[in-house]
Amino acid sequence: MSTPINPAPKTDQQNEARHSxxxxxxxxxxxxxxxxxxxxxxxxxxxxxxxxxxxxxxxxxxxxxxxxxxxxxxxxxxxxxxxxxxxxxxxxxxxxxxxxxxxxxxxxxxxxxxxxxxxxxxxxxxxxxxxxxxxxxxxxxxxxxxxxxxxxxxxxxxxxxxxxxxxxxxxxxxxxxxxxxxxxxxxxxxxxxxxxxxxxxxxxxxxxxxxxxxxxxxxxxxxxxxxxxxxxxxxxxxxxxxxxxxxxxxxxxxxxSDAPISDAMMREYHTLAHGDTLKHAADVLLLGSQQDFPVVAGGDIVGMLSRSQLLRGLAREGDSAYVASFMDREVVFATPGEPLQDYLLSSHALRRAPVLIRETPESAVVGMVTLENAMEFLTLRQIARLRDDKDNGDFNGTRSDSGEKLV
Ligand SMILES: [Zn+2]
Incomplete structure (x- = not known):
């Protein structure tokens, strides 16, 4: 069973890492x-x-x-x-x-x-x-x-x-x-x-x-x-x-501001089965530019294997070990209409691992958003904005959420 967790997971471990x-x-x-x-x-x-x-x-x-x-x-x-x-x-x-x-x-x-x-x-x-x-x-x-x-x-x-x-x-x-x-x-x-x-x-x-x-x-x-x-x-x-x-x-x-997370998602990506060996995972890694792989068991997504977890697994137990032993079991899911910024700002979910998109906890996953994707999307959006601004230089105060530091 997959465990959907809060969009902004703040485990102690993460907090400790941020404050080392x-x-x-x-x-x-x-x-x-x-x-x-x-x-x-x-x-x-x-x-x-x-x-x-x-x-x-x-x-x-x-x-x-x-x-x-x-x-x-x-x-x-x-x-x-x-x-x-x-x-x-x-x-x-x-x-x-x-x-x-x-x-x-x-x-x-x-x-x-x-x-x-x-x-x-x-x-x-x-x-x-x-x-x-x-x-x-x-x-x-x-x-x-x-x-x-x-x-x-x-x-x-x-x-x-x-x-x-x-x-x-x-x-x-x-x-x-x-x-x-x-x-x-x-x-x-x-x-x-x-x-x-x-x-x-x-x-x-x-x-x-x-x-x-x-x-x-x-x-x-x-x-x-x-x-x-x-x-x-x-x-x-x-x-x-x-x-x-x-x-x-x-x-x-x-x-x-106001970009839904689904705008930045990719629809095509490779998945791994939780019984796959690390050897198979390494082969898939070498196929293309994808760095994080959703792991599937019985039709459900049960984890996420990142490139670094894969490499760590290979170094520790060799290529016959299983994907399931090294994957991250905390997978973050979002619905398509949620604001991208809720997932992208410092210390939020996307900074840590890709987010999977689905309509409801029961429905199938329709896409995946990685940090790289999201950044690419924002770059393109900024270029479009800059061109629009030349035409009408006016956008009224947008309300957005993010980390704010006060001195
Ligand atoms: Zn002050």
């Missing part, structure tokens, strides 16, 4: 919070290098800052959850945190989700400033201007408290820059999308993001006569590529 470079440190409201290994390296580096003998204090301070970053990401995530969107995870990198939301929110929702992050830091600033006023008798503004001037005598505790306050203010300022991938860019995109559609809005917000990135990089290199700061250059690179990525993702989302 990060470790989970906590789960809040069902959202895993992960530390990327580069972040752990940074912490270790600071703790060991012992920067003026206070390495551990510095590392502790950094942890406090990143705790505020986590709260910022949770701000985005919890509002997203409240509005009905799934949140995949929060990952911390040395230059900040990223919350991955499973779908692209509607413009009005995107606005609320984007604002929620910086708002958390505003609240933290308010709490820290109140605390400081109460326990040191100094206002936050006095302490921060002391910090910036490099003067001011403060105890180590007050010093780090001021730094933390200052970091949170910078988090708000930096994130509200109206450019992708910052939160301000999302606010701008959402506002523009209501008027000129998502694709154009994204292009504008991403374009501003790349201009900001160039300015940041120049500042980092010290071209205005300011001290050099290579950390800024790294952030600039991140901003530049993230903005470009967002633009590309929006374009492919647009191309994908």
């Amino acid at each position: 470079w990060s470790v989970r440190v906590a789960v809040v409201s069902g959202i895993p919070i992960r530390l990327h290994f580069t972040f752990l390296l940074l912490l270790a580096f600071i703790a060991i290098s012992g920067y003026g003998g206070t390495g551990l204090v510095q590392a502790g301070f950094l942890i406090a800052v990143f705790f505020c970053v986590v709260l910022h990401e949770l701000g985005h995530s919890l509002v997203a959850q409240r509005l009905g969107y799934g949140v995949r995870d929060i990952v911390l990198y040395p230059i900040g945190g990223v919350a991955s939301i499973e779908e692209t929110p509607r413009a009005r929702h995107e606005l609320l989700i984007a604002v929620a992050g910086p708002l958390v830091n505003v609240v933290i600033v308010g709490l820290l400033a109140t605390y400081m006023q109460f326990f040191t008798g100094e206002t936050a503004i006095e302490r921060i201007s002391g910090l910036i001037r490099g003067g001011g005598i403060a105890s180590a505790g007050t010093h780090y408290l001021t730094m933390l306050l200052y970091s949170n203010i910078m988090l708000v300022v930096f994130n509200m820059i109206p450019a992708f991938p910052m939160d301000g860019g999302r606010v701008l995109r959402a506002a523009l999308a209501l008027k000129i559609g998502r694709v154009r809005a994204t292009q504008i917000a991403a374009g501003i993001g790349q201009v900001v990135a160039v300015l940041l990089a120049l500042t980092g290199f010290g071209v205005w006569g300011n001290p050099q700061n290579y950390f800024l250059v790294i952030i600039a690179l991140f901003v530049y590529f993230a903005a470009g990525q967002e633009r590309a993702a929006e374009q492919s989302r647009d191309v994908m």
